Amino acid sequence: MDATGTRYDVIVIGVGGMGSATAAHLADRGCDVLGLERYDVPHSMGSSHGITRIIRRAYYEQPSYIPLIERAYELWDDLADETGRDVIHRTGSIDAGPPDNVVFEGSLRSCEEHDIPHEVLTSAEVTERFPGYDLPAGYKALYQPDGGFVVPEQAIVGYVETAQAAGAEVRARERVLEWEPTADEGVRVETDRGTYEAGNMVLAAGAWNYKFTDALEGLAVPERQVLGWFQPDRPSTFEPENFPVWNLKVPEGRFYGLPIYDVPGFKIGKYHHRDEQVDPDDYEREPNPEDERLLREVTENHFTDAAGPTMRLATCMFTNSPDEHFILDTLPEHPQVAVGAGFSGHGFKFASVIGEILADLAVDGDTDYPVNMFRLDRFDA
Secondary structure, three states, X not given: OOOOOOOXXXXXXXXXXXXXXXXXXXXXXXXXXXXXXXXXXXXXXXXXXXOOEEEOXXXXXXXXXXXXXXXXXXXXXXXXXXXXXXXXXXXXXXXEEOOOOHHXXXXXXXXXXXXXXXXXEEXXXXXXXXXXXXXXXXXXXXXXXOOEEEOHHHHHHHHHHHHHHOOOEEEOOOOEEEEEEOOOOOEEEEEOOOEEEEEEEEEOOHHHHHHOOHHHOOOOEEEEEXXXXXXXXXXXXXXXXOOOEEEEEEOOEEEEEEXXXXXXXXXXXXXXXXXOEOEOOEXXXXXXXXXXXXXXXXXXXXXXXXXXXXXXXXXXXXXXXXXXXXXXXXXXXXXXXXXXXXXXOOOHHHHHHHHHHHHHXXXXXXXXXXXXXXXXXXXXX
């Protein structure tokens, strides 16, 4: 317990994108919440950073995500209104590739199934409307006007401030060492500064989640990811009002990118960058020339006017589940512990609603949201 002997209703381990939203939703329900963050709030050691993060209504990964993304949009707008922070920006989104590829075909299917406004464009039509693009001939693109980006650092700060205003306690620079169930079916958490107890707990520690429970061993695997920012020859072409966020499948792989915002440069990343599974406590954090070459090559080929000097390179981490779908559940042997994990490089856009789901799981043990496809038992076979 802390110095005052407080027993919390819920302890949230990790106060990044998912954890900050969870703490805010719990506090808003009147719960006594303790958030424990190993690093700063916000920080750049995990997955919840990078200046801008894509949000899109067209969802080629699986149409079942659409109800969650619709709610996520509502909650991001609410956070922006409540805090006055520039949390979400709408630029439109482009999902492009060969006509039979999942990036285009899956995005089109999700829009058709859920009546989401969209346009289908040829490569030439994309370039005519948005001159920063130079897609291969014969490619198809789905344009969706509500796509855009969330500003992760502003989002985390906004949710932490919201949680604190509702009475939550958030402690940064405090590393969780271990936890254990208590005799009354609560939890006891030991950190490098103290010991705390609560009736329930949420694991929202990103790439470190698997270190806190055997139930995630092999199911939430950290992967090194690198992002690049290159200075365009014509910066105005790549400003948010002229350049939608994008996902693109090309022979070099599956890539994503965003317009210039807040720091110099057009932003680009490759899904599963160089397929490097890592220990989040021991991996190559400094980007290297091979990382830069991989990102620059695709920029030169498909966003030619953006391939100027390198402005910035940064590492982050994906945490991949075997099927690349989320893990949202309570632990089988410890139902007082909810877990959000395995977001597989496409989770941050959902952080606002995932916080609501994890709050449901922590307080009620279940949620009304459609999360059956995210349960742990899908891996039992």
